[in-house]
Amino acid sequence: MTATLSTSEHVQSGIAVELSAVGKVFGRGQQAVAALDGVDLTVAPGEFVCLLGASGCGKSTLLNLVAGLDAPTAGEIVLNTSRPAVMFQEAALMPWLTAARNIDLPLRLAGFGKADRQTKVAELLDLVRLSGAGTKRPHELSGGMRQRVALARSLAATQRVQGADEPAMLLMDEPFAALDAITRDVLQGELLRVYERTNTAVLFVTHDVREAVRLGQRVVLLSSRPGRVVQEWSTKDETNESLTEEITARLREVISTHAKS
Amino acid sequence: MPSPEVQDLSKVEAGLDALDTPTTTQTEPRRRRVLRAALPPVIALVVVVAIWQALWAAAFWPEFQLPAPLAVWSKFEDLVGTGKIWEVLWTSIHRAALGFLAAVVIATPLGLLVAKVRHVRAAIGPLLSGLQSLPSVAWVPAAILWFGLNDGSIYFVVLAGSIPSIANGLVAGIDQIPPILPRVGKTLGAGKLAAARFILLPAALPGYIAGLKQGWAFSWRSLMAAELIAQSPDLGFGLGAYLNEGSNYNDMAEVLTAIFLILIVGIGIDLLLFRPIERAVLRARGLTGALT
Numbered sequence: 001m002t003a004t005l006s007t008s009e010h011v012q013s014g015i016a017v018e019l020s021a022v023g024k025v026f027g028r029g030q031q032a033v034a035a036l037d038g039v040d041l042t043v044a045p046g047e048f049v050c051l052l053g054a055s056g057c058g059k060s061t062l063l064n065l066v067a068g069l070d071a072p073t074a075g076e077i078v079l080n081t082s083r084p085a086v087m088f089q090e091a092a093l094m095p096w097l098t099a100a101r102n103i104d105l106p107l108r109l110a111g112f113g114k115a116d117r118q119t120k121v122a123e124l125l126d127l128v129r130l131s132g133a134g135t136k137r138p139h140e141l142s143g144g145m146r147q148r149v150a151l152a153r154s155l156a157a158t159q160r161v162q163g164a165d166e167p168a169m170l171l172m173d174e175p176f177a178a179l180d181a182i183t184r185d186v187l188q189g190e191l192l193r194v195y196e197r198t199n200t201a202v203l204f205v206t207h208d209v210r211e212a213v214r215l216g217q218r219v220v221l222l223s224s225r226p227g228r229v230v231q232e233w234s235t236k237d238e239t240n241e242s243l244t245e246e247i248t249a250r251l252r253e254v255i256s257t258h259a260k261s
Numbered sequence: 262m263p264s265p266e267v268q269d270l271s272k273v274e275a276g277l278d279a280l281d282t283p284t285t286t287q288t289e290p291r292r293r294r295v296l297r298a299a300l301p302p303v304i305a306l307v308v309v310v311a312i313w314q315a316l317w318a319a320a321f322w323p324e325f326q327l328p329a330p331l332a333v334w335s336k337f338e339d340l341v342g343t344g345k346i347w348e349v350l351w352t353s354i355h356r357a358a359l360g361f362l363a364a365v366v367i368a369t370p371l372g373l374l375v376a377k378v379r380h381v382r383a384a385i386g387p388l389l390s391g392l393q394s395l396p397s398v399a400w401v402p403a404a405i406l407w408f409g410l411n412d413g414s415i416y417f418v419v420l421a422g423s424i425p426s427i428a429n430g431l432v433a434g435i436d437q438i439p440p441i442l443p444r445v446g447k448t449l450g451a452g453k454l455a456a457a458r459f460i461l462l463p464a465a466l467p468g469y470i471a472g473l474k475q476g477w478a479f480s481w482r483s484l485m486a487a488e489l490i491a492q493s494p495d496l497g498f499g500l501g502a503y504l505n506e507g508s509n510y511n512d513m514a515e516v517l518t519a520i521f522l523i524l525i526v527g528i529g530i531d532l533l534l535f536r537p538i539e540r541a542v543l544r545a546r547g548l549t550g551a552l553t
Binding site for chain 1: 270271273274275277278280281282283439441442444445447448449450451455459460463464466542545546547
């Protein structure tokens with residue numbers, strides 16, 4: 001009962017994830033490195049937010065904190081979603097399982113019945129347009145196909161046997177950075193298509209301004225060492241080109257402050 | 262933001278999938294593959310026997326040191342003809358197999374503990390590696406004093422020989438798991454037990470199988486050492502005892518027959534049992550580099 005109550009409360013509040021004054025320091029004493037400092041960020045249910053920054057801005061650290069793989073040293077993270085699913089730069093599929101069995105794994109861990117799992121795996125394979133490749137092993141797939149299997153697997157990981165009304169959350173850590181330009185372009189389109197067909201919120205980390213502007217409804221720029229929120233833009237009001245230029249200029253400015261002169 | 266290009270995306274994607282998918286090489290017909298694999302060792306064997314025959318014909322060494330290949334062959338035929346070979350092989354192989362299975366049962370949880378519990382690794386990890394370099398013959402005198410001249414001694418030596426290899430193989434297998442896989446497992450919702458069952462153990466399988474292979478080799482050679490040294494009517498008549506008999510009678514043909522049989526059993530079990538398993542496991546993961 002309490003779970004149902006709190007869910008409806010969160011739907012009203014319109015917040016999937018809320019980070020307040022989140023900080024993360026690695027190491028102790030003299031060697032301590034502040035990766036994140038006072039980060040405030042909210043993601044609404046079903047919203048697509050891109051986190052943009054140069055290397056060392058703690059983008060990945062932030063994602064790990066939200067994923068629960070690491071704990072913040074300051075501040076608070078409130079999740080109103082089911083356990084967030086994560087997609088990494090490498091597909092990280094289990095090499096001993098077929099594509100279908102990889103997607104099946106989180107469903108199995110969540111305790112779905114066998115028949116249920118079969119239909120869900122078929123649906124997800126279809127969603128990423130890999131219906132014919134379910135029996136292939138990861139090494140028999142191209143990089144782009146592997147990332148699509150990983151995407152389907154993350155979507156599977158957001159599903160729960162009970163509590164289906166909880167909003168889903170997808171965390172993506174530069175998932176297309178290792179792909180060639182053509183494949184990356186196609187997969188960005190695929191991600192948007194899949195995103196529109198699901199109700200999941202997405203927090204997408206990238207260092208590619210064009211990618212951030214194309215994908216996100218909101219683009220959040222982080223500074224480096226320590227990572228702080230510098231500025232954010234909505235992609236609704238402006239054309240993509242002018243916004244890309246504007247954000248690129250601001251990103252360059254932020255990076256320039258790190259030059260040792 | 263749906264863009265018009267999304268419409269034909271599926272076609273572009275299908276094209277990319279077709280272009281980028283790694284091509285799998287056509288496998289040879291089975292008969293040719295077997296032939297290609299079997300031919301080089303057969304030729305090597307023929308050459309060795311030919312040199313042996315030539316050396317014997319030149320009479321460099323007296324007959325009791327180097328018998329003719331045919332003399333060894335007729336000794337082997339005797340062994341088969343009298344049916345004694347089955348007793349000898351059964352005694353040794355069933356012991357080695359039982360000892361090996363017991364070693365697997367003991368070494369697997371041991372390996373998991375060493376790999377996953379830091380203090381256990383610090384305490385007995387180096388010992389486990391060190392034990393691998395200790396020849397198992399060294400355990401025979403101690404085993405006989407502890408257990409007496411019976412099967413207990415033999416099994417102790419076999420276990421002492423194979424447990425370190427199997428446990429070390431499992432530890433190596435777990436150590437070589439790419440760290441991203443357990444992390445992914447965590448984000449997919451795997452708790453400690455589920456992670457061990459669905460991620461750690463399958464991911465460590467190639468290393469574990471390598472350990473099993475080596476464990477079998479060690480248990481076989483430990484058994485031979487034990488059978489050769491520990492002599493008693495209670496112990497049955499295995500390959501080691503047969504070898505010892507040949508030595509006692511100064512019968513070089515029998516000694517060589519015993520050595521060949523020990524080799525054949527060791528290689529045969531590796532080829533018939535472990536190779537196919539290893540092959541299937543590696544092939545499923547696309548690790549075909551070592552397999553031709």
